[in-house]
Amino acid sequence: MKRLTATFSGYLLLLSLAMSLLSAIGHLFDSYWAGIPIWLxxxxxxxxxxxxxxxxxxxxxxLGIIGLVYGSFxxxxxxxxxxxxxANQMVVTMLVGVGFLKLFATEPTMTEKPLxxxxxxxxxxxxxxxxFGSVLNMSSVLIVGDKLxxxxxxxxxxxxxxxRGFAICAFWSPFFAAMGMALTNAPGAQLSTLIMYGIPTSIAALFLSAWDIVRQPNVDKLAGYPINIYSLWMPALLATIVIVAHLIWPNISVLSLVSLTSLVFIGxxxxxxxxxxxxxxxxxxxHSGIARSAGEVTLFASAAMLAAGVATLLSSLDLKLAPQHFGAMAAVITLLILIILAVTGMHPVTSVVIAGSILAPSVTDPNLLGxxxxxxxxxxxxxxxxxxxxxxxxxxxHISSYELFKHNWRYVLFMYGVCVMTLSVYAHLNA
Structure with missing residues (x-):
């Protein structure tokens, strides 16, 4: 990517971030205006x-444009x-805001001590x-992986x-794109509730993964990453700030709080x-760092167009693909479909948008959908x-996809069972 393009795009996304925060906190104008710099x-x-x-x-x-054109008639x-x-402006601006945290460095990242x-x-x-991944996202995988x-x-x-360490973040982290998309496509879902059920699910996933990893051959000879308690203060602090801020200012979007917290902290x-x-x-x-998120930004904007087109098409045709009531059984089936769609190559952004658009009419409890x-x-x-x-x-x-799949399918099958139980418990307690 040419430096001029990267620089101009960086300032456009920074402008969108500022507009999004001004809209969410100051209510100076409608939030959709922040999407225009994203489209540019x-x-x-x-x-x-x-x-x-x-x-x-x-x-x-x-697909999105076709849906909108059909709806126009x-x-x-x-x-x-x-x-x-x-253009999914709240998720994109959260992505940009959290991206600044990549400038943060810790002692273990810089150390040259033996692993x-x-x-x-x-x-x-x-x-x-x-x-680390719960706040720094993909950067954590690359930092640790390159060290190894x-x-x-x-x-x-x-x-x-x-x-596994990275993917498990999606169950609960307010700094993860998954949370942004869940809150956007399950309007009314509460961050506190999603975290309350997400953290126990994450703990189960971490215990299962740890048990699985230590049973692998030659594990006693493998190197790990030198992480200590001191190095983890940053993700713990930021997650706590966002949760507390959300309790104090419930009317401000969680995604806006995440973006603002990230910017203030790194500043x-x-x-x-x-x-x-x-x-x-x-x-x-x-000038250069923001542009590295080009693929994600473009995908989130395109997903917004798809969501609008699908919703328009369903409304125009009066199609009712959703069950009459989105309860525990519907949630379990939806979860299975989302996993299958991911294996076929559909990006989770796309599948989440489609699921949210289709299921919206039958959802009475947005937390269950979230x-x-x-x-x-x-x-x-x-x-x-x-x-x-x-x-x-x-x-x-240089690790083959087959090897990763072979090591993960049993874990996913077991965790699917854990998720089914979690969804059932939530639905029963909130019936």
Missing amino acids: ATFLFFPHLKSSQKKQVILLLS HQLNTEYVLRAIA PIGKRSLIKTLVGVHL AHRGPVTVTQGVTLL LWLALNEGRQAITITKDHI LTLLMGWSLGITLSPFSGVQLSIQSRY
Whole structure:
């Protein structure tokens, strides 16, 4: 990508972030205006996407536009047009805001000490990737994976450790794109409720993964990542701030709070640790760092168009694909479908948008739908050889998709059972 394109796109997305926060906190204008800079950046990003990404984006945009055009001849609801213009602005701006946290560095990231060896070190790596990933997203996988790769080829067991630690974040993290999409496509879902049920599910997944990892052959000879309690203060602090802030200001979107918290934290951290260099570091990130999210930004914007088109089409045709009532059984079936769609190559952003659009008319408890979407995201990216994190691990560390699938299908099957029980318990307690 040309530097001029990256720089201009970076400032466009920064403008969108500012507009989104002003809309959410100051109510100065309608939020859909923040989508316009996102669409401009999307058009600039498109020529630089990979061929596979271009095909997916074109498909999503085409289906969305067809739905809107059809609806225009059948009393089109302007709400759907505004939804398309908004371009999933709250999720995109959260992505941009959280992206600034990549500028944060910790002592373990910089250390050159020998890597610890054995079962305990791999379990620490699993938990560390999970806690770092809950805030830093994909960066955690690459930071830890590259550190392991310096010592020698990353093994399948280490690759599974990276994948599981990251994917489990989707069950609960307010800084994860999955949470943003769940809250957007299950309007009315409460962050506190999703976290309350997501954390126990995550703990079960971490225990199962740890048990699975330590049973692998030659695990006593494998290196882990040197993570200690001190290095984990940042994700714990930020998650706590967001949760407390949401309790104090429930009318402000969780996604806006996540973005604002990320920006304030990294601004203070750079000012205290980098001094005059803080401005230079920030400018470099705007000029080149933000553009590294081109694929995700374009996909989220295209998914907004798809969501608007699907909703328009269903409304115009008066199609009722959803069950009469979205209860525990419907949630269990939806979860299975989301996992299957992920394995076929559908991005979770797309499947979540479609599920939200189709099921909306029958949903009386948005928390149940939100939990289902989060679970489908986590298990889907764990099992699918086409998920972004899997593709990164496959290409960067030369681990075959077959090996990852072979090590993960039993885990996903077991966790599907755990998720079924969690959804059933929630539905029973909230009947």
